Amino acid sequence: MYCLRCGRQIAEGASFCDACAETVAKPLEESPFLSTRIILPARRTARPAPKPLPEKKKKKGSDDAPGKPGRLIAAVVLLSVCCVLLTAACGYGAKLWFDGRREHNTLLAAQEENTRLQSQLAQKDEELRAQQDKVSQLSARLDEAETENTRLQQELNANRTPGAEIDLSAGELQEENLRLREENAAYAERVKTLESENAALSEKSDFIDNHVVFIENDGTRYYHSYSCPRFKKQSYWAYSTNIAVSRGYEPCPDCQ
Numbered sequence: 001m002y003c004l005r006c007g008r009q010i011a012e013g014a015s016f017c018d019a020c021a022e023t024v025a026k027p028l029e030e031s032p033f034l035s036t037r038i039i040l041p042a043r044r045t046a047r048p049a050p051k052p053l054p055e056k057k058k059k060k061g062s063d064d065a066p067g068k069p070g071r072l073i074a075a076v077v078l079l080s081v082c083c084v085l086l087t088a089a090c091g092y093g094a095k096l097w098f099d100g101r102r103e104h105n106t107l108l109a110a111q112e113e114n115t116r117l118q119s120q121l122a123q124k125d126e127e128l129r130a131q132q133d134k135v136s137q138l139s140a141r142l143d144e145a146e147t148e149n150t151r152l153q154q155e156l157n158a159n160r161t162p163g164a165e166i167d168l169s170a171g172e173l174q175e176e177n178l179r180l181r182e183e184n185a186a187y188a189e190r191v192k193t194l195e196s197e198n199a200a201l202s203e204k205s206d207f208i209d210n211h212v213v214f215i216e217n218d219g220t221r222y223y224h225s226y227s228c229p230r231f232k233k234q235s236y237w238a239y240s241t242n243i244a245v246s247r248g249y250e251p252c253p254d255c256q
Contacts (some may be wrong), residue, residue: 001013001014002087002090002091003015003016003017003020003091004016004020004094005017005020005023005094005095005097005098006019006020006091007087007090007091007092007094007095008086008091017111037079037088048174061164068199101242104237105214107239107240108238109236110206110212110238111207111212111214111238112163113208114204114208114212114226115204117201117204117205117207117208117219120201121198121201121202121205122199124194124198125198127194128191128194128195128198130192131187131191131194132191134187135184135187135188136181138180138187140185141180142177142180142181142184143177145173145177145180146171146177149170149173149174149177151171152173153170156170174184178237208226209225209226209227210241211240211241212226212238212239212240212241213225213238213239213240213241213244213249214226214231214233214236214237214238214239215236215237215238215239215244215249216231216232216234216235217235217236217237219252221248221249222249222251222252222253223239223241223244223249223250223251223252224252224255225252225255227255228252228254228255229254229255230252230254230255231252231255
């Protein structure tokens with residue numbers, strides 16, 4: 001028996017060696033793109049050993065044909081070598097299949113992370129626009145308050161009348177002016193924070209756009225970027241650009 005994952009020779013009745021059994025036993029992370037189902041090939045039942053044929057009685061005076069034992073040994077050795085080579089090829093093919101599945105699952109996880117980051121980026125953009133609108137409104141109110149304050153100061157200087165109502169109104173406007181300035185500074189700081197978060201998310205999204213491509217099941221040999229107009233986002237595979245090129249895929253002329 002040979003391990004289904006690495007091709008090492010193992011005991012009869014086992015499916016994986018000790019090293020691969022620990023890897024296979026680890027649970028996969030929950031994700032709609034990952035499949036936790038492993039289909040093992042059906043075990044072959046050991047065939048009963050063939051019954052030895054009864055030896056034919058040799059005729060007296062006749063000798064064995066020369067060369068038959070040597071030919072039989074050579075045939076057995078050749079058959080053994082073919083069996084070993086076939087078993088090694090099956091083990092290596094199983095290893096390549098499992099490696100491909102693991103790489104495919106890794107790329108699917110990267111695609112899921114890219115989708116999540118783009119959703120967060122869109123949400124941060126909406127928050128940033130809302131904060132910018134608030135800053136614009138506060139700036140307009142601040143300009144109006146400053147204009148009103150200037151007008152009252154001019155009237156106060158022109159009339160030189162120590163009116164209690166005018167002083168009170170000017171004081172209230174100054175307090176309102178200070179409060180609006182503080183709110184404007186706070187919103188400006190919030191805008192800087194959102195811009196920094198937006199830049200970090202944009203950097204992550206640009207990395208995935210530059211290193212992850214998508215191949216649709218449309219019969220063509222093209223790979224697409226996420227923003228390609230020909231990418232329908234229905235039935236596709238996600239690969240890194242180097243792997244897609246190594247497998248014979250070509251860049252889409254509409255997006256690359």
